[in-house]
Amino acid sequence: AVANDYSYDEVYSRLVKAKGAKGDILIGISTSGNSVNIIKAFEQAKITGMTTVGFTGETGGKIKELSDYLINVPSKDTPRIQEAHILIGHIICELVEKELFKHD
Numbered sequence: 001a002v003a004n005d006y007s008y009d010e011v012y013s014r015l016v017k018a019k020g021a022k023g024d025i026l027i028g029i030s031t032s033g034n035s036v037n038i039i040k041a042f043e044q045a046k047i048t049g050m051t052t053v054g055f056t057g058e059t060g061g062k063i064k065e066l067s068d069y070l071i072n073v074p075s076k077d078t079p080r081i082q083e084a085h086i087l088i089g090h091i092i093c094e095l096v097e098k099e100l101f102k103h104d
Contacts, residue, residue, distance in 0.1 A: 009036045020045060027053045027054075028053070028055065034062050056072045
């Protein structure tokens with residue numbers, strides 16, 4: 001409905017505005033770092049007081065300036081960048097799970 005009533009550029013920013021809260025973390029993935037829908041989501045996250053983590057390719061694109069933490073894969077090859085993003089995402093999930101669900 002958001003894409004239909006507004007535009008695809010607004011899809012994520014409206015979700016961030018509706019559900020995001022100060023102190024939350026937003027992770028955005030854009031191979032080029034220039035995806036308008038991710039940029040707008042990061043802009044809204046900044047307004048909301050959220051921490052932003054950008055996953056990009058080699059240059060970081062425009063998202064580089066909006067990211068509190070930037071993980072830019074040093075490649076220009078889209079499939080390799082996306083594969084690295086998947087691996088990095090799984091590593092982050094594993095680390096978070098280990099921290100949240102520590103066993104004595």
